[in-house]
Amino acid sequence: MPHSISLINTIAAGLGLALVLGFVASKLRLPALVGYLLAGVIIGPFTPGFVADAGIAAQLAEIGVMLLMFGVGLHFSLDDLLSVRKIALPGAVVQMAVATLMGMAMAMWWWDWSLGAALVFGVSLSVASTVVLLRALESLGILDSYTGRIAVGWLVVEDLAMVLVLVLLPPLAGFLGGKGSDADLDSIWQALGWTLLQVGGFVVLMLVVGRRVFPWLLWQVTRTGSRELFTLCVVAAAVSIAFAAAALFGVSFALGAFFAGMVLRESEFSHRAAEESLPLRDAFAVLFFVSVGMLFNPAVLLERPLQVLGVVAIIIVGKSMAAAALVLALRYPLNTALTVSASLAQIGEFSFILVGLGLSLGLLAPEGQSLVLAGALISIALNPLVFKAITPLQEWLRRNSEFARRLEQRDDPLAELPMSTDEKFLSQQVVLVGYGRVGRRIAAALDEHGMPYVVAEQNRELVERLREKGMAAVYGDAADPAVLIQAHIARAGMLVIATPDSLNVRQMIDTARTLNPAIHTVVRTHSEDEAAMLEKEIAGKVFLGEEELAQSMTRYVMEHARVSSGRMPL
Numbered sequence: 001m002p003h004s005i006s007l008i009n010t011i012a013a014g015l016g017l018a019l020v021l022g023f024v025a026s027k028l029r030l031p032a033l034v035g036y037l038l039a040g041v042i043i044g045p046f047t048p049g050f051v052a053d054a055g056i057a058a059q060l061a062e063i064g065v066m067l068l069m070f071g072v073g074l075h076f077s078l079d080d081l082l083s084v085r086k087i088a089l090p091g092a093v094v095q096m097a098v099a100t101l102m103g104m105a106m107a108m109w110w111w112d113w114s115l116g117a118a119l120v121f122g123v124s125l126s127v128a129s130t131v132v133l134l135r136a137l138e139s140l141g142i143l144d145s146y147t148g149r150i151a152v153g154w155l156v157v158e159d160l161a162m163v164l165v166l167v168l169l170p171p172l173a174g175f176l177g178g179k180g181s182d183a184d185l186d187s188i189w190q191a192l193g194w195t196l197l198q199v200g201g202f203v204v205l206m207l208v209v210g211r212r213v214f215p216w217l218l219w220q221v222t223r224t225g226s227r228e229l230f231t232l233c234v235v236a237a238a239v240s241i242a243f244a245a246a247a248l249f250g251v252s253f254a255l256g257a258f259f260a261g262m263v264l265r266e267s268e269f270s271h272r273a274a275e276e277s278l279p280l281r282d283a284f285a286v287l288f289f290v291s292v293g294m295l296f297n298p299a300v301l302l303e304r305p306l307q308v309l310g311v312v313a314i315i316i317v318g319k320s321m322a323a324a325a326l327v328l329a330l331r332y333p334l335n336t337a338l339t340v341s342a343s344l345a346q347i348g349e350f351s352f353i354l355v356g357l358g359l360s361l362g363l364l365a366p367e368g369q370s371l372v373l374a375g376a377l378i379s380i381a382l383n384p385l386v387f388k389a390i391t392p393l394q395e396w397l398r399r400n401s402e403f404a405r406r407l408e409q410r411d412d413p414l415a416e417l418p419m420s421t422d423e424k425f426l427s428q429q430v431v432l433v434g435y436g437r438v439g440r441r442i443a444a445a446l447d448e449h450g451m452p453y454v455v456a457e458q459n460r461e462l463v464e465r466l467r468e469k470g471m472a473a474v475y476g477d478a479a480d481p482a483v484l485i486q487a488h489i490a491r492a493g494m495l496v497i498a499t500p501d502s503l504n505v506r507q508m509i510d511t512a513r514t515l516n517p518a519i520h521t522v523v524r525t526h527s528e529d530e531a532a533m534l535e536k537e538i539a540g541k542v543f544l545g546e547e548e549l550a551q552s553m554t555r556y557v558m559e560h561a562r563v564s565s566g567r568m569p570l
Helices: 003-027 032-042 054-074 078-083 085-110 115-126 130-140 146-172 185-222 227-249 253-264 270-294 299-303 305-329 334-343 349-360 366-388 390-400 402-409 437-448 460-468 481-486 505-515 528-538 545-564
Strands: 430-433 453-457 473-475 494-497 520-525 541-544
Touching: 003 032, 003 054, 003 270, 032 270, 032 366, 054 130, 054 227, 054 253, 054 270, 078 085, 078 146, 085 115, 085 146, 085 305, 085 460, 115 146, 115 305, 115 349, 115 366, 130 146, 130 270, 130 334, 130 366, 146 185, 146 253, 146 334, 146 349, 185 227, 185 253, 227 253, 227 270, 270 366, 299 305, 299 366, 305 334, 305 366, 334 366, 334 390, 349 366, 366 390, 390 402, 430 437, 437 453, 453 460, 460 473, 473 481, 481 505, 494 505, 505 520, 541 545
Parallel strands: 430 453, 430 494, 453 473, 494 520, 520 541
Antiparallel strands: none
16 A cells, blocks of 8 residues: 555545444444444454554544644633632542552552552553543533533643653653663652643743734634635644644643633634534544544453453542542532543543553553553443433432432532521522623623622532622522522522523423422523523523624614614614
8 A cells, every 4th residue: 555645545444434333333322432433443453454554543633632622722711720620630639649549459469560560550540531521521511511611620630640640750660660770859850840840831821922822813814804714723723732832841732722722712703713623623533533443452352351341440430439529528519520420431542642651661561551442442432321321320329328318418508598698688589590701791780780699600619709709609500409499599589590501401490480480580592492492491581692692783783873874873
């Protein structure tokens, strides 16, 4: 086969077979990504027949990671990232430590591996795949929810931690029994300090310089009126910044693209940028899963079935339980704990990079790499099913576990209004669900008109800040009846649901109508079909984002036209 067409062959075989097997998987009511993974196995080097170029497939997968993380950054502000720091930072660090210890214990006690091999193996099981997580959150429609932001923030912390691990592993290899001379303590601290300085410098550069340069550049390209140039600018920004971040600052491609998206979010064209890059993101995300499948050797399932089972158990059960326990310990709801734990019940790209480095340093045997790849493939294939199990598992726990019911009913000072709350917030008040960009504006208007309201918000840190300002706010998911009860929905005059989470709207309204049949409800949505269904079902006022924007623009245009023509505005 001529080398010049290996790229074409890899893309054609990968996408074509992924389409066929993804379609078959969907018909069998399995996640489509199972088909993508099987396509990779079929065109990989461990199965007979056509073998695609693994090196090219890996590079195409990296582009997919860049574009996907860039798209997430376009919807994820720095404030969103900082709002979940109190749970994402300690949670990710502790969860990684626990998962690493579980992997090390199994490798050293069961398989009699060395300390270095066990450490590399344990760390590789501790970090989840951002690509897999984002696909799951987007398919469920909860990427923009507070729980979705916690999961994404958690994985951003994991990615930053893995950057440090990849930098520190080579100087530590000799000490751990691998290739290379023993590094002294000074050189290790120097490597750590230099890495932190590089990462910090990149973040500062993007937030200080990038916030001004890239939105300005996007505006200049937009002025040309060329759609092709606009799309090219978006893709070039994502890939170029990610590459520069890796080459100059030692930051991973994924993190570099994520911060590029966060910076371009400052532009008024960020929504269009997300739409223009969506087809490319989807196509290259498929190639990512195909490349994962190409790394997998099915023979390991027959040669080491118990070891593979142990690896999968740590990834899906052990790591998930540790994450759920941490989230509950930080006093977050059961649903948040289950969603975060499902998000972490898989491993991916960083695990592959780490085991590859461990293999090259002589720390990890080839069998260790095969086990990690097997665990990754199986956990990625099962991850959509794990997410689907959240709701039935939560309902089962509520019915059959007294401990789970106590967790949801435990005393939390932020989950109920203080005894000193003024009476005006307890009767005929507005219950405002969500204090994001829309909720804040509604609250400001209510304040301006002296109308009392109670905020129901899932962001614990935000509720703490609102309480410090003397505002009436309760913490929790308003889909839980207890939260609306604590907001005194039974005596409220109006329920305003200002969150973009449309999945639980009906449950919130059902609770409100049960406790207060006469309450007036107001809901926001971004889908015309959903708006029509909600208006029929809830008998309340539904605001469609695009329609309200069009009406506001129309009013301005008509008033301006009347003034320009000498007529007085109505």
